[in-house]
Amino acid sequence: MRDSSGATVTGMSAPAATATYLTGWGRTAPTAARLLRPGSYEQAVEAVRAAGADRARGGRGVIARGLGRAYGDAAQNAGGAVLDMTGLDRVHEIDAVNGVVTCDAGVSLHRLMEVLLPLGWFVPVTPGTRYVTVGGAIGADIHGKNHHVAGSFARHVRALELLTGDGETRLVTPEAEPELFRATAGGMGLTGVILAATVQLLPVETSLMSVDTERATDLDDLMARLSATDHRYRYSVAWIDLLARGAATGRAVLTRGDHAPLDALPARARATPLTFRPARLPAAPRFLPDGLLTPTTVGLFNELWYRKAPREQRGRLQKLSAFFHPLDAVPDWNRIYGRGGFVQYQFVVGHGQEETLRGIVTTLSRRGCPSFLAVLKQFGEGDPGWLSFPRPGWTLALDIPASMPGLGPLLDELDERVAAAGGRIYLAKDARLRPETLAPMYPRLPDFRALRERYDPGGVIASDLARRLGLQR
């Protein structure tokens, strides 16, 4: 039931593709679509035009899909076509002097790191996994641990090529096409298919990170530490133990750091400072029983993990992959949640809304959500995308098994609190928000809708997320 595994159609001339079940990373709400894998821009154009003709006859349109790391239904299109963009995977041009790369939208950040690190460049923003595509990074306008200094991914995009629902390809830059650019950054693929992008990179001297670790005893201690010293770090994130209760509610481990400069490396490592060899463990088994993750087992894990973290440690050298993408070491780790899958809940509330954050953390910990380490981070300046998620304040993200009793109503209630505090939910993680709650969270929604109407009057670009949230006719 998972994405492309074994079911990908190579080449558009293959006989009518049969339906393939697709889900997001959380493995909930599977729907069936025709999965097509264009190997060239021409094939992508052909696919969108065919979807347009089909749509006019009552068909269900088309959406782009990257590596399927969005948790919910963003890269699904029930009954319609889904373009698996990973077939468009060429890196076209690297300007190694100025640090600019132009590549196909299906190229993964993992691949970019392999290619760019030896040249002394790094992606401007990386999420908690390297296995996302450039198209997905723009579509969700992803943020990383450096959001408070660098903003989201789209801030570093100089240009992109967009294939809109009318079958035309447009060169979109923030200057020449500000509206289309802002709608596409964070637009969840709904303005069209991104074919290629030009991205500004970050110079690095080594492929190691210099990391400071400290423990926070509770949520207030944690927020105080983040507020006081985040500005000293390029990268900052805290892992919270949501199962800790009482006085320990919100206890956390902060890991913050920056790319290690060359002179921080031990002498023997200085000859090859830019090697990139992330470790990969065996994949999680295909079939795992449901109910593996209970408050007891998860609580035990969280406890061990908190105890294991040093109370305070400065300047430890760590591999890039270990610092940014610890979960990538176990391929298909999402299977540990069993058949029922899981949801990720991520919201942001502004500075000054600490009370809301505190309330939500307390509720979650009281309810005993069997949630592995949740992540808390401080966002910096908001981003230009109309539907971009980040805004200055606090963002919390946590995974919860979908089978947890009463989870649906619980999250609905949290939505209300987030919305009332002027906050919002991250669409790339969402699989359950209601359309009524979306509107107050994203005030630029009317502009987004109007732009879609302009560039895609036939509603050719369509997704399950768009249908669920009423962004689709």
Place this chain on the structure above:
Amino acid sequence: MKDAFGAPQSLLILGGGSEIALATARRLVARRTRTVVLAGRPSPGLDAAAEQLRGLGAAVTTIGFDALDPASHEDVLGKVFAEGDIDTVLLAFGVLGDQARDEREPGAAVTVAATNYTGAVSAALVCGAALRRQGHGSLVVLSSVAGERARRSNFVYGSSKAGLDAFALGLGDALRPDGVHVLVVRPGFVRTRMTAGLAEPPFTTTPDAVARAIETGLRRRARLLWVPAPLRYVMSALRHLPHPLFRRLPV
């Protein structure tokens, strides 16, 4: 679209006045459902059901639908799907019949069969095709434990449910590759107007219990479930009971 917990945003009920269906609709409206279409024979009961669901905040429409007129199904139900996606269809219509009369008057027995089986086959195929075009959606079919092994006391009804049950399970296999989920529900004796006045056997249950089971079944994408759940084992034992014994059971 359904959310991560299988809760539908839109619901079509065939047999819109059914008590079990209404209990299910109430639950689903309390979660996510905003659009409800009640299809049934026009009656004050149908209108009252619509009013009740509106009171809970749903946008409800009623349409005339007669299970005994399969020739009209394509047209009547086609219009519903043309209005927009239906995330869940609940096939709830059915008649119990009157066993003694059905044995005396073949025409009456045929009405039971034509409603519960033929009519359901037609409506389920029409809805199944529409869901397949959508690439998603659930079809929930109210079967009955009475279909598992037809008894002396209600074999006309039982046989119609046996046929429906087998058909729906097969339809589920046929639609699965195209994204459609079929859930067959086998309730035991449920306290509704259909069974009003009848003696209550053990394991008697309520419309709300059936509704709760359906909500869970949607979340888990279950293929088959019994309400209450232990009936599964009771029925399994009953199915394997030697016939001379089975015949003499007091039910």
